[in-house]
Amino acid sequence: MRKWLLLLGILLAGCSYGTTSAPHRPPSDVMGPETRGPVLYARDCAWCHGSNGEGTARGPNLNGDLDGGAYTHFMLSTGRMPLSSPTARAQRRTAVLTPTQIDAVIEHVKTFGGTGPDIPKVEPTTGHLGTGSELYLSNCAACHSATGTGGALTSRRAAPHLTNPDITPVQMAEAMLVGPGCRNNDSTCGFGSGAMPNFDFSETEVNSITAYVSYLQHGGDHGGFAIGRIGPVAEGAVGWIIGLGSILLIGRWVGTRMGDNE
Template sequence: MRFLNRSADRWAGRVSRHRRGPLAGLLVLLLGLLLTGGLYTAFSPAQAEQTESDEELVAKGRELFLVSCSFCHGQNGEGVRTDDGNQLGPSLVGVGAAAVDFQVGTGRMPMAAPGQQAPRKKPVFTEEEIAAMAAYVATLGPGPAIPEESEYSVEGMSDEERQEAIVRGGQIFLTNCTACHNFTGSGGAMPRGGHAPKILGVEPRYIYQAMLTGPQSMPSFSNGNLTPEEKRDVIAYLESLEENPDYGGFGMGGLGPVAEGMYAWLVGIGVLVGFAVWIAANSTRSERKTKEKVES
């Protein structure tokens, strides 16, 4: 036992002397470099591969952009003006990937011809091509990113949470959206040839992105104006409108007094006028027949 203690003391003394030596610091430095290099070798390839993939996606998006979008938006997304100073296509710097996903994903872009408002139509590009163009436009300037499904989906809510979200979303919608989209989300006419589209049946992803980016004449509701939770509440309210039956019978498109007045004039008053003409015509025939019988 005494021998083991002496050996341990002798070994500790040697280690202490070597630790104070001039080569000790160099040895520690070499060990640190070897450890750092090993960690870099282990994790660096995956990062490099991901970066290369992102670069390829952006490059593909730029090629698609130059072919399909640069005529109106410029080769670098700076926007294009006509000779008379009118805006042919707005600048895309800072609009973010969410704006591209909305505009191209709903078929509004590319437009067949410049106009007041782009209608929704069948998309021209695939999901992969849209993602590539969105990645390229996102490099032009910081802007809203494409939201995750968890940000706009109401699937994970309990019944109680969903009812609360519907109530909150209804209040937000009635305050901010009914002036253009109608209280039932059926849309309506706008000044200068524009229109607010029908938003019932629209995918929650695009409703969220429309609120986030403010396409065309619609105001944008950034996360500073409406939080992601409030946007999701609005989506929950709109989905509840689709699920609820119309207890009033024929809804006439849900367009309110305009549609009701049109139906009143064309159908209601039209039917009454038709009956009045028919009664007058039959009364005249009866009087003629009576007069002829008297004379005979």
């Protein structure tokens, strides 16, 4: 029962996203590039991150050793930020800001003094799939699954699935560089947010990994319906319900004489 209430609560919370994220003010593209960033930042970010990115009790600072172009672009372009309310869950959705607005906010956030990496240049076509698969299996599969379906972590966190083709190679590379999400002890992070570490990959390694993740997004299933790519749990269900289920129906038909009721 509690589980169902919880589920209902989650569904309702999901509905409230749709209603509260809509009444954002109209795009402020009428402003010049110098004023656009600070105004958008003050409107959508400062409430939690502080007017100079110093952080507040509601959200982390934006002037640390990982903060900069890559981190900010990742958060804004995947729609994780800005949140519709400080307690909302930072999860992937359609970006709230337009690319021009995102660029403006990034330029403004950079002035806070963060020393993190800038938006990386990624070329998956130059990557090597074999190297990518080895690196992916060694570093990513433990949380995101070998098949890219994602998985549960401790403390109500979950590694998101990577098979969504909307995830761009640049976003993948940014995630590897900065390790988005919160440390496990960070109380300002919302429900279900991740705890990805940042990795020290070379440019060619990043290209290979993004090549492999793009491959996972766009194909790789060869044996028929992929049934979620979650392995033996789905396979067991199909084996019992579709496999043995249909055989039992057939067996019942074969084994029952016409006119028998039982």
